[in-house]
Ligand SMILES: Nc1ccn([C@@H]2O[C@H](COP(=O)(O)OP(=O)(O)OP(=O)(O)O)[C@@H](O)[C@H]2O)c(=O)n1
């Protein structure tokens with residue numbers, strides 16, 4: 001389900017075989033600081049558990065062979081059902097421990113005990129850091145190959161201070177000399193496994209830094225690599241809101257305008273395309289007579305577009321819209337994220353009665369309610385169209401603003417509404 005993107009095997013060198021890199025995602029915590037009813041890794045972002053977003057980020061990288069997700073005993077079944085529902089591949093679920101280090105150690109044991117092929121390099125990445133990209137993973141893996149261990153770092157946001165027993169300042173660290181240790185980290189498997197194998201209960205119960213274990217027990221000095229700001233860890237409730245808006249922002253970067261072949265629809269499609277370009281990064285436009293079996297449609301869906309605007313003159317074009325919904329459903333794209341579908345009706349007649357618009361509103365509401373079950377959010381937009389109207393561009397501007405707001409908000413409460421540009 002999570003598409004495999006361009007592999008970076010070339011950069012890793014020709015000796016790099018499948019099975020050389022695996023990943024362990026610790027997801028066995030309780031999320032106390034976030035304080036939700038369930039551990040934060042199972043909280044939904046755009047309808048899908050956080051752990052699934054992180055798993056996808058690793059899974060779409062073809063040079064990572066196995067992905068171990070470590071969860072507490074009581075969440076093993078939940079994790080298995082997430083794997084099934086979202087079609088995850090290459091994931092093995094392992095039972096966690098009472099601390100993060102113990103969970104990671106359990107994940108590594110799967111390889112040491114030959115239950116899965118032992119990798120040369122293992123990535124460790126918190127399941128609650130969903131925005132990890134291929135470039136940083138590649139950098140830590142390559143550095144781990146050369147240095148034995150590597151990890152992403154970020155500049156400190158606040159100064160670190162130590163307090164004395166009376167609660168007063170003891171000393172403060174010079175901020176510019178220190179860094180925040182983030183994830184991902186990568187290790188030669190034998191080094192990190194040996195480190196975990198040798199470390200004591202105190203390390204396992206109170207330690208928070210895997211790189212430190214490699215240094216302490218294997219004398220391996222990790223290479224530190226500057227990471228992007230997106231590597232932060234979801235820790236508090238506000239982080240869930242932030243993560244949700246980053247996901248929405250990413251989803252709203254691409255839109256596809258589909259028109260039928262009628263002149264008015266094509267013309268409005270062209271104007272909207274030009275106007276939307278200043279709101280949305282990538283706007284594509286296609287004109288098709290019938291949706292089904294259309295190559296364009298398939299290409300766009302494979303391009304991971306999650307927003308569609310259908311412009312039609314004929315109000316009763318529900319059958320065609322249904323065809324589009326079927327294509328989206330068959331391509332499984334709404335399994336991963338909600339898809340926004342905006343049905344634009346061009347009102348070309350001056351004499352449309354209020355009652356006929358009300359009739360339309362009722363139909364669109366029923367339709368929207370039905371397809372919401374497939375994770376497709378349908379909205380209606382009415383444009384009064386007259387190609388000679390001097391106000392036409394203004395109307396198109398207003399339509400573009402509404403469309404852009406609907407796409408960016410992805411508000412499920414507004415489905416089925418018929419807005420007027
Ligand atoms: N016994 C544990 C504790 C933590 N983790 C995982 O380690 C990552 C980073 O830990 P943290 O953010 O501290 O998560 P929690 O321990 O769940 O959070 P909190 O400390 O607020 O309870 C998370 O993916 C978490 O699920 C784990 O696998 N096993």
Ligand SMILES: O=C(CO)[C@H](O)[C@H](O)COP(=O)(O)O
Nearest residue numbers: 100126181182183208209210
């Ligand atoms: O900080 C870290 C660097 O190794 C770890 O990534 C980890 O996220 C720490 O988790 P915790 O919040 O449990 O200390």
